[in-house]
Amino acid sequence: MFKTLLEPFRHPRPVIELGEGRGLSSGQKPKAAGAKDWSSTLQRLWSFLAERRVKLILVLVMVVFSSGFSLLGPFMIGRAVDIYLEGGGSHWGLYLMGLGAVYALYSLTSWLQNIWMIEISQETVFRMRSELFSHLHRLPISFFNRRQQGEIMSRLTNDIENVSSTLNSSAIEIFTGVLTLGGTVIVMLWLSPLLTLLTFIVVPLMALGMRWITRRTGPLFKQRQRNMGELNGYIEETLSGQRVIKAFGQERRVISGFRERNNRIMLSGFWAQSISGFIPKLMNGLNDLSFAIVAGFGGILAIRGSITVGVILVFVEYTRQFTRPLNDLANQWNSVLSAIAGAERVFEVLDEDTEAKDEKAASPLGQIRGEVKFRDVSFSYNGEADTLNGISFEARPGEMIALVGPTGAGKTTLIGLLSRFYNPSKGTITIDGKDLASIRRESLRSQMAFVLQDTFLFKGSIRDNIRYGRLDASDEEVEKAARMANAHSFIMRMPGGYDRMLSADGGGISQGQKQLLAIARAILAEPAMLVLDEATSSIDTVTELKIQEGLHSLMKGRTSFVIAHRLNTIRMANRILVLRDGKLVQQGTHEELLKQGGLYSELVMGAAGNGAKRPSL
Numbered sequence: 001m002f003k004t005l006l007e008p009f010r011h012p013r014p015v016i017e018l019g020e021g022r023g024l025s026s027g028q029k030p031k032a033a034g035a036k037d038w039s040s041t042l043q044r045l046w047s048f049l050a051e052r053r054v055k056l057i058l059v060l061v062m063v064v065f066s067s068g069f070s071l072l073g074p075f076m077i078g079r080a081v082d083i084y085l086e087g088g089g090s091h092w093g094l095y096l097m098g099l100g101a102v103y104a105l106y107s108l109t110s111w112l113q114n115i116w117m118i119e120i121s122q123e124t125v126f127r128m129r130s131e132l133f134s135h136l137h138r139l140p141i142s143f144f145n146r147r148q149q150g151e152i153m154s155r156l157t158n159d160i161e162n163v164s165s166t167l168n169s170s171a172i173e174i175f176t177g178v179l180t181l182g183g184t185v186i187v188m189l190w191l192s193p194l195l196t197l198l199t200f201i202v203v204p205l206m207a208l209g210m211r212w213i214t215r216r217t218g219p220l221f222k223q224r225q226r227n228m229g230e231l232n233g234y235i236e237e238t239l240s241g242q243r244v245i246k247a248f249g250q251e252r253r254v255i256s257g258f259r260e261r262n263n264r265i266m267l268s269g270f271w272a273q274s275i276s277g278f279i280p281k282l283m284n285g286l287n288d289l290s291f292a293i294v295a296g297f298g299g300i301l302a303i304r305g306s307i308t309v310g311v312i313l314v315f316v317e318y319t320r321q322f323t324r325p326l327n328d329l330a331n332q333w334n335s336v337l338s339a340i341a342g343a344e345r346v347f348e349v350l351d352e353d354t355e356a357k358d359e360k361a362a363s364p365l366g367q368i369r370g371e372v373k374f375r376d377v378s379f380s381y382n383g384e385a386d387t388l389n390g391i392s393f394e395a396r397p398g399e400m401i402a403l404v405g406p407t408g409a410g411k412t413t414l415i416g417l418l419s420r421f422y423n424p425s426k427g428t429i430t431i432d433g434k435d436l437a438s439i440r441r442e443s444l445r446s447q448m449a450f451v452l453q454d455t456f457l458f459k460g461s462i463r464d465n466i467r468y469g470r471l472d473a474s475d476e477e478v479e480k481a482a483r484m485a486n487a488h489s490f491i492m493r494m495p496g497g498y499d500r501m502l503s504a505d506g507g508g509i510s511q512g513q514k515q516l517l518a519i520a521r522a523i524l525a526e527p528a529m530l531v532l533d534e535a536t537s538s539i540d541t542v543t544e545l546k547i548q549e550g551l552h553s554l555m556k557g558r559t560s561f562v563i564a565h566r567l568n569t570i571r572m573a574n575r576i577l578v579l580r581d582g583k584l585v586q587q588g589t590h591e592e593l594l595k596q597g598g599l600y601s602e603l604v605m606g607a608a609g610n611g612a613k614r615p616s617l
């Protein structure tokens, strides 16, 4: 066990900010965060807090009061003792009554500062969380291509929670600590500069000890946050991949993968907590030392008559008060480090570029006819090799265009460009003669509907899932769309009909039924243009026929782009685009292309050999 725990020290893991998911090559690893990064993270965190500056000022005022009252307490005790010893009558009793009032006010001001600080911290993390979530939804598809969902979620939950709990508890402690420390030193110097200097002997020792400890714990807290993100990513991936894991009997491997990641969290957590656990011990030891110094030297000074016994009492109490905030600050430092690590990971996502902004002059599209032109369009994912190369074609309004070609030919990428998920690196795409780059994304996508292979259904009723196509559609319109999509009869056969609740991602219904719901959803949206990715999974002939009919009603009068896998669909197309290695190698109707021979004929022959049902088109 101990050998394993020592592992991070023998082979320190490289600092990898976003793990493999981010797609950074080893030469691109981000730098380890230094003090400069911390200060810029703290500045940004401050910019969030500063929005609540009025409340913050109130908290500070309460901190000043409560610190003042906590300083006044021991002073009054000392005075009461001195007055009693000097035989000063009943004055000492008045001091004790005043002491009661001071402690009551101390409790009130502490309570107010706590309540207000909790409010500030909750509002701050609420804004951070909202900003992060809306930023995530403005990020380009390429961002999500590079990352695990669970890792992203960990930033929204764990990391923000870390910031929240530190703001809740540590911020007050730090304000109070600094103020109490300052106030204590001033009063101590006023009472006895000599004793104060003697108390200060322990300060350099404290600073050295703290430096030693935090230098070790800081990176470990950061590591723990990263490990937590990694584990969450792994959990999400393995839960959503349950079917594949079970089908390939990979449970053991998955569990051992989990154990490995869990172990990393345990190790970084163990060392971060264990080393930071030395802080109170160190502080207590040094506290006792300064206590002994003050008591010993104070006693000598009192015997010589330079100070009173009351002053020694006050001093002993102040010595405790002097080391306590230092102790608190030291303890809070670790949680501050952990919050900084969390905030850094949140800001990292906030710094990601959102989808390239629409050009200033970008205009809304207006109702489109659906004439699409690609002019010498090229595109590359990584800025190196072209995924699409010199593509030119035309789709007239209402035409159905089938995209065919071997796997990896670039069919999905072409559709991605048409929807402006990506921008072409060369060439232009126009809709009704307008350059896509000059059209607002939102107005473009609002006129397009997508029926993709991996139809996504949300947790909710069948009706709500269809209504996702047009939120203001009435129940009658929803049912009409379902009838046109051929989905009505299967919906009515289900218990609950349209109100039947689906679990997340349409659990509880078949692939074919999911497709029919997706078609109904698209029909309801009444788009001017359609993008269909025909399912490759085999569906029974009856359902397939229903899907074909549903698609037929959907495509009528709409410019449609279909990534087609079935000969029946392809034959229906007004034009077929044949892609190979990112190039458009042939285009025409089914008959024209068959006459030409070439890749299309080969694909169709292969398909025929395959039983003509599922060609590898």
Ligand SMILES: Nc1ncnc2c1ncn2[C@@H]1O[C@H](COP(=O)(O)OP(=O)(O)OP(=O)(O)O)[C@@H](O)[C@H]1O
Pocket: 145, 381, 382, 387, 405, 406, 407, 408, 409, 410, 411, 412, 413, 414
């Ligand atoms: N996000 C991405 N980042 C980098 N390369 C990608 C990305 N998506 C696809 N590619 C690459 O681009 C090429 C074209 O992929 P695309 O998905 O467009 O092909 P496809 O014709 O739709 O294939 P399939 O029929 O298998 O779905 C492939 O070589 C693929 O590896």
